[in-house]
Amino acid sequence: MRLIFYVILVILTVSCSVESDNYIKRKDVVHISEALIPNTSNSLEIVQIRVKAVETNGCWSDLYFVMEKKSDFEYGLKALGTYESNGVCPTFMVYKDTIIDFMPRHKGTYFFQIIQSKDKIKLDTMYVE
DSSP states (O other): OHHHHHHHHHHHHHHHHOOOTTOEEEEEEEEEEEEEOOSEEOTTOOEEEEEEEEESSTTEEEEEEEEEEEETTEEEEEEEEEEEESSOOOOOOEEEEEEEEEOOOSSEEEEEEEEEETTEEEEEEEEEO
16 A cells, blocks of 8 residues: 555655746747827926837736836836746736826936837837926
8 A cells, every 4th residue: 555655655756847848938039019209298296108019929927017227317218027838828918007107307318219019129219498
C-alpha cells in the first residue's frame, strides 16, 4: 500500500513539474489605439490625457499605462500587459482605457512620444502658455 502511494506521489510530482513546450508568459508592449492630448494648455493647469490600449486576443491581461518624464519638455507614454498562453488564445478583445492628469510646470512646447506598438511611435505636442 505504501509503495503504491509513493509511486503515485512521484508520478504526480514529475507530471506537475514538466512545463508544456507551448507555454509562454511575458510582459510586453500593448497596442495604444487612441491617445488624446490637448493641443494647448496653461502652465500649472491640470490637463487630462485620455489613452486606450487594445489587444486582439484573450491571452493578454493586466494592462496598464506608464508615462515617464524624459526631460522637462519630453514625456514617453506606453501601455504594457502580460501575455500568457499554452498555444491557443481565446478570441476576444482585451482593452483598458484611462485618464492621466498632467500638469505642465513651465511655458513652452511639450513633446509626447506615444509607443503605439513595438515598431510604431507617434509624436504629439502640446503648447503651454
